[in-house]
Amino acid sequence: MSKIRDWYERAFLPLGKALAKLGLSPNQITVLSVLIGFFQVYFFWKRDILLGFAFFLLAAFMDIMDGSLARAIGRTTKFGQLLDHFSDRCVEFQLVLGLILGGYIPGWLGALLAFSMILPSYVRARGEAVSGISGQGVGFFERKEKLGTLIGGIILEYWIGNNILFWAALIVSIFSLITAVQRVHYYYKNIKEG
Numbered sequence: 001m002s003k004i005r006d007w008y009e010r011a012f013l014p015l016g017k018a019l020a021k022l023g024l025s026p027n028q029i030t031v032l033s034v035l036i037g038f039f040q041v042y043f044f045w046k047r048d049i050l051l052g053f054a055f056f057l058l059a060a061f062m063d064i065m066d067g068s069l070a071r072a073i074g075r076t077t078k079f080g081q082l083l084d085h086f087s088d089r090c091v092e093f094q095l096v097l098g099l100i101l102g103g104y105i106p107g108w109l110g111a112l113l114a115f116s117m118i119l120p121s122y123v124r125a126r127g128e129a130v131s132g133i134s135g136q137g138v139g140f141f142e143r144k145e146k147l148g149t150l151i152g153g154i155i156l157e158y159w160i161g162n163n164i165l166f167w168a169a170l171i172v173s174i175f176s177l178i179t180a181v182q183r184v185h186y187y188y189k190n191i192k193e194g
């Protein structure tokens with residue numbers, strides 16, 4: 001995981017430097033990713049899976065660029081990290097909402113998907129807050145696996161159909177819940193009670 005992160009941070013640093021010339025702040029880019037996310041909701045709702053997917057990818061790309069810009073100009077901040085995590089959850093929820101409104105997944109599965117995608121992040125955040133112990137890398141199905149599965153499901157739904165997106169959403173829901181339980185267990189073993 002850290003090797004992948006190191007690679008993309010180096011790879012996108014030149015883009016961050018180019019973006020710095022526009023005069024935008026990293027936090028403005030972060031907020032822009034959430035605003036772009038509303039377009040994915042609209043196009044998925046209109047059953048235009050290609051445009052919905054394109055705006056999802058654009059919002060995800062902006063999420064990468066805010067960090068690249070912050071590193072390029074030396075303005076990484078704790079608030080920026082918080083805002084970045086906030087925008088991640090917003091864009092994920094927007095994706096789920098668009099898939100529900102477009103009829104790609106039923107409402108009950110969308111609710112389960114939204115809950116299960118947020119729960120591992122919540123457990124990690126609370127675990128780190130109460131223990132001071134990092135939960136990064138704990139659990140077998142983290143954000144990259146969740147989004148990768150949903151992206152694969154969207155692509156296959158477009159090319160093949162057959163409710164593949166339904167099954168992708170169900171897999172993400174189940175495996176995300178398992179990851180949340182893994183994180184609870186991790187903190188159970190590592191938090192020392194006074």
